[in-house]
Amino acid sequence: MNKKSLVSIGFILPSVMLVGIFVYAFIGWTVSVSFTNWNTLLPNWSFAGFSNYSSLFVNNLRFRMDLINNFTFLPFFVLGSMVLGFFLASLLNKGVKFESFFRTVFLLPMAISLVVSGTVWVWLYDPTNGAVDAFLKLMRLPTINWLGSMSFALPAIIIATIWQYTGFTTSIYLAALRGIPKEIIEAAKMDGAHGFRLYWNIIIPMVQSSTVTAFVLMVQLSLQMFDIIWVMTSGGPAFATDMPAVYMFIAAFKQNFVAQGAAIAVIIFLLTLAVVVPYLLTAGKITEEES
């Protein structure tokens, strides 16, 4: 090994070591524990096969609800934030005045901790004097105990989460729209593509890679949704807003079902891999072709 490569290894070594331990070794540890009987306070490394997994899927009502909630949350949140983000970005791209003001406002929630937004949204949804119910009263509509209701708690959280992340998708789409050469739009308009057809046939296909990026990021966020649920409802009422990440935390750290918690974590991890790995592989391919 020559001197040059030794030096370069020195530059990258701290990062590789930290990531190696904190990402890869820890994943390996969690996967191993998920196959043990460590559902006690004290470590127990005896082999349990797939029992921690099968028990989740066979007779665990809470985990079944978690999956249903998570996969109800996911499409509404992902589509909601992407459609709204694209729509707002298209408007901002029309050469409006005060554009930077609007951009700053839309993205502001992204700069705020989910604990802060969660707390504010609990106050907004407060059944006694919250702003949402006060508004409904003003419109002479029936009021709703949002976060205390089995059917409205999850939609309430979806709205709060869309509020938090739409600025993100707006920024992604705005950057993509800015990247479309003006000549292409002009040429399409000359060919008679206007309004909806211009968007459907020209603009949406041209921002496709941003759509994929936004989709992967939002799905990934959905699968690990924890903070805002923990702060707003802790998974309640009666598990109506419970999610795998919340159950994982409770199982591992509150009930000492360490192996059970590890199994849930591995399931979240595998679901994430299913969207992230194809994305990284194709993104890597694109980068190689470009360079």
Place this chain on the structure above:
Amino acid sequence: MKLSRVGIYAILIVAAMFFLFPIYLLVVTSLKSLPAIYSTSSWSLPTSIDWSGFVMAWRGLKQGFINSFEFTIPAVIFSVFFGSLGGFALTKIKFRGANMVFLFILFGMFLPYQVVLIPLVKFMASVHLYGSIWSLILTHTAYGIPITTLIFRNFYSSVPMSLIEAGKVDGANVWQIYTKIMIPISIPGIVVAVIWQFTNIWNNFLFGLTLGSMPDIRPVTVMLNNLKGSMISQWNTLMAGALLTALPTIIVYLIMGKYFVKGLLGGAVKG
């Protein structure tokens, strides 16, 4: 789908109201007295400014503020430094397997933290750091490296190789090239990485919740959530606390928003 100018502005203003309303509510509620919260409509402006919410909130969150600064600042510095070192090595020192190493690190960006949470606690306990501020510094440094490496890799790939060659001709070694040539021209990249890391680490909740069991290291976000549990329905105190917790990152965002967006897109869009 053809919208008039008036229509565009109308929609943008409605959207802005949607995004600003919770923030507005945060501010007006924090400045009301507790009786005023229940005697007036929640969105009305306070008739007289009442600071009791802030006084109560500060009493509950002060230690959390100190703690959050204590681990956020070192973790930002370390993660940005390692990211910059790595980004430099990956782009300017050609070594075999550089792309593989990059993917190895980048993968950490998409990691669901649930899958590392249990070993993280056990690891910190086994190296006797559990309960120490260093557990949070180390954790935030490690999980910050993927994004900072990506930011600096993108930043450094636009730096021409000729600059490095010129340094070599002048007899500079790799370390000198890094400190004398790369660091000075990296300022915009450093600003982007610092702002992004500061916002993320300050706002983090999950690591604080799992590692911050002792009040003397517990982050402000976790303390705010505890305050929510102990001050049920004291909305002036809770909103004041939420505002205080959000203030550092909001200030940074309002002053340096441009760089925040770059960090965001740097993480979202491949180089």
